[in-house]
Amino acid sequence: MIAKIKVAREKKNVLIASHRGCSGGNVIQNTIPAFENALLQGADILEMDVIRSTDGKYFLFHTDQEPALLGTSQRLNTLDSGQILSFSLHNCIHYPTRQKVNRLDDILEQFKGRCLINIDRSWGFFEELIPHLDRFQMQDQIILKGHSSPKETEVMQSIGSKYMYMPIVSRQEDVDRAFPLNCRVIGMEMVFQEENSSLLQEANIRKAHDRGWILWANSINLDDTQKLGGGHDDRISMFQDPEDGWGWLVRYGFDVIQTDWPMLLSCYLRK
DSSP states (O other): OHHHHHHHHHHTOOEEEEETSOOBTTBOTTSHHHHHHHHHTTOSEEEEEEEEOTTSOEEEOOTTOHHHHHSOOSOGGGSOHHHHHTOOOBOTTSOBOSOOOOBHHHHHHHHTTTSEEEEESOGGGHHHHHHHHHTTOOTTTEEEEEOOOHHHHHHHHHSTTSSEEEEEEOSHHHHHHHTTOOSOBOEEEEOBSSTTOGGGOHHHHHHHHHTTOEEEEEOOOSSSSOOSBTTOOHHHHHHTOGGGTHHHHHHHTOSEEEESOHHHHHHHHTO
């Protein structure tokens, strides 16, 4: 799977990361059906959120989504695995289903050898998660993302080149902290509100690409106000002009675009 990243850099192709899979109707985010759907729609990378239960089990869920997806205000990462599995997921129109919160182990077994997997929001428990991931022998498939905190950096540097790592950067000081990291850094996820962000200076883009790193941009719309990619997002791309959305990110040199609409982005990239 690492070859896909190398080919993308060499050929200047753009990889599609599908945000929590691709959900709708009775297909629920962060579940096997959502990820299968994303691959059917052209995704190269499955982005997923991982939590750790109080008894050390791993599940796919984005904390703060409990009211919408489970009808509860309890935070799943404060519960044990039995309590987590007692809930039934709600679908996209808030009807309860018979589906349960998916176990990370089931996801890894389902998609082993099939695509790149980005495990997000797990930076608080890397030290416990990494030995668990070792059981699956997917080091060339799994990308861990984080914020390069001192503890996180210590863990990643202690394992050397075992797992691919991508720091999330939103300030120039984050970029400056990422370049000297002594671990298997494959790129950076750049989060920026404005086009004139210091992150986008040519020196950063060139230095990253000279190292063979990939640059990840977000076109997802989390709400009506947040800008994760300078306003060059899915909404602009779909309802106004894709050249000012996805096209802008491609022209600026981004190698990965994370979207909620992988098929539409795939059609745009391959036209």
